[in-house]
Structure formats: structure tokens, C-alpha cells
Amino acid sequence: MEHEHIVSSFDEDLGRLDSIIAEMGGLAERQLADAVDALSRRDVALAKKVIESDKQIDLLEEEIDNFTIRVLALRQPMAEDLRAVVVALKMASNLERIGDYAKNVAKRTLTLSAMEPVGNATQTIQRMARQVQSMIKNVLDAYGAHDLAKADDVRMRDEEVDLMHTSLFRELLTYMLEDPRNITACTHLLFVAKNVERIGDHVTSIAENVHFLVSGDKPADERPKNDLSSQTIVE
């Protein structure tokens, strides 16, 4: 094995971590937008593109994993520098999962495009997704600017996503009860909605990591949660 000359500084390493995270975040945001766009326009080609593109996010996570271990070994960072490396590792894992959920929306879009559309469910999912997309964008900004208030704000906004999800859950159950021909499509839409809701949870977890990065502590207060879908009964 050849010896590598270490010419970069730790600041350059951190800069590289930041830029990979920014790239992953931008891709994740785009994948979610494209997946939900494909769903609402029944665009099979776009859904296939989303499924295909997920590999890029996976590769970037691997790059972060390897680079992180290298940086820890070579630089042995302390205090805030160490937090920055650990936070990058955790954020990469959240962003990879967001990509997976977008891919699953795209997979179900392929199935749903072969079936009759159901009510307004797709529009509600689009509204939820727009909220989540804006949360992804803002949490990446908060990370880039080390902005504690902005990260905390994103964390609080997940409650709205939970509320939208609970109401959509009820709406989809109602469509199924009204007409059994909707059952298969609505089941896939329930999972699409759940995927978007889970993306919101991962954005929240990124926001908590940004909080930790900037302040050195986890947020002290409990986050308000309002996903009551697991308790919903529609007769």
C-alpha cells in the first residue's frame, strides 16, 4: 500500500464533509419532490428515475462513513471538531433513509399508476410532502449556518406533518369503506403517506443533531408529537 501524503488541513476535511452532506441533502430533497410529482402525474418514467437515482445517495453515505473514519484516525479531533464529525456520520444515515423512503414512494407509484386514482388523497400527500421538503431545505440551511434557532424551528414543525398524516389516514380508511374497489390502491397510499411522515421524523432527528452540533447538548424539551394514526378507528 502506498503512503498518502496528508496535505489537507482539518478545516478542509470538515469542508469536504459539509459539502458531501449538502449534496446528499439536495439529492434527498429532489428525490422526495420527484417521487411525489411522479405519483400525482402518474409519471412512470420519473418514478423509475427516482428508484434508479437512490444509489447515488447510498454511495455518498458510504463516502461519508469511510471519510469519517479516516478523519477520526488521522486528525483525532476534540470538542466541537469531534462533534462535527460524529454529527456528519449521523446525518448521513438519516439522509440515506430519507432517500430510501422516497424510493419506496416511487415503487408504489409504479403500482398505483396501473390502478384507478382515488379521491383527493394525492393532493393531500403533495401538501404533506411540500411541508417536509421545506423542512429538509431549512434544516440543511441551519446545518450550513450553524443556526440553532432555525434547527429548533424545523424540529417543531414536524407536528404539522403528524397532523396531516393522521387526517390522511382517516380519509383513506373512509375511501376503502365507501368502495372496496379502492382497497388495494388506498393501502399503497397509506404506506406512501407513512413514508412521507417518516421522512419528517428523520428531518427532526437531523434538526436535533444540528442542535447538538451548535450547542453541545441535545434539545432539553420533549418535541410535540401528534401522529394519532395508530389509534384511529373508522367504522
Added chain:
Amino acid sequence: MEHEHIVSSFDEDLGRLDSIIAEMGGLAERQLADAVDALSRRDVALAKKVIESDKQIDLLEEEIDNFTIRVLALRQPMAEDLRAVVVALKMASNLERIGDYAKNVAKRTLTLSAMEPVGNATQTIQRMARQVQSMIKNVLDAYGAHDLAKADDVRMRDEEVDLMHTSLFRELLTYMLEDPRNITACTHLLFVAKNVERIGDHVTSIAENVHFLVSGDKPADERPKNDLSSQTIVE
């Protein structure tokens, strides 16, 4: 702030990480077993206990997070030692998610216990859960023994869970089509089944981390996946 005397060795630190992971893993396995047991026996008290106990796993993850950062800062480990610390951090995150999924099964059990039982779905879920529990147990053994072959074996067994999940998905859709009064209960059962399937994915991810810990590389081959539920249509 008082100065702390560092009297422990790095080996003792690793031992402590291992024992917290073993405790988390044991708890996660128990939580899944109890959640599915509560579901099949319609045991509301046990379901509530599972929901309550999830906090313990969350606290252990926090302990791993804090301890890991401390160990990295104080010991500045290299090579395999560094891998061990990073892997513990990642495994803790997987085990915390497994706990969350078990908690969600318990929450839905509270809802389902108020409704009429549906077909044999609960038994199929129990079979899936038993397979996943044995995977959790084996992956923890593989981690404790640094056993590469055993970790790889667990990784391959997730395919059976995927197959069981796909067949259960189809079965539950059929119950809904047969009788609309089953729709709400089956929807919650679909998510219960999905939760168990996702736990299998997290066990797989732990197995891949054990592989990396022991060998220094990620598994080279693609893992066989067989969850076709996202493509399932029942007319």
C-alpha cells in the same frame, strides 16, 4: 468543572460499550417478543408495559452516544479499535429504532384489542416475529464473538422475513376485500407486519456492521431482497 481521573483502560471502555449494546439488544428482543405476545393475547396491560419500557432503550442509546464521543476524545483510537467505537454508535441507533418499532406494534395492539380479531393474521405475524427475534439473538451473539460467518448468515435470513411479509400483505388485503368490517383492523395489522419487517431490515444493517467490525470491509455481495409487497395488487 472538576477534573476526572481516567483510570480505566481503553479495553475497559470497549467492554463497557459492548455491555451497553448487549443490554440494549436484550431489551429490544424482549420488547418485540412482548409486543407480539400482547397482540396475540389481546393483552392491553402488556402492550402498555412495552410502550412504557421503550424509554429504557432510548436512554441507553443516549448513554452510548455520550460515552462514544468521550472515548473518541480521550483515547483517540486507531484501526480496529476505532471501528469498534464507530460500529457501537451505529448499532445503538439501529437498536433504538427496533425499540421504536416494537413500541408502535404495542400502540396498535391497544387499538386492535378494542376490535374484532381477523382471520389468522396474528399467527402469521407471530411466526415472522419469531424469525426476527432469533435473528436479533444471533446477530448479538455474532457481535459478542466477532463471528463473521454468523453475521453473514443473519444477513441472508432477512429474505425469509421479506417473503413472509409479502404473503401477509396479500392475505390482509384479501380479508379487507372479503368483508369491509375488517378494513380498519387489517390496516393496523398491515402496519404491524411492516414494523416487524422493518425490524428485520435493522437487524440486517447490524449484521453488516458486525461484518465491517470483524473484517474492515462492508459485505461485497448484494443481499437478496424479496419484499414484493409494494407491487402487490389484489382485485
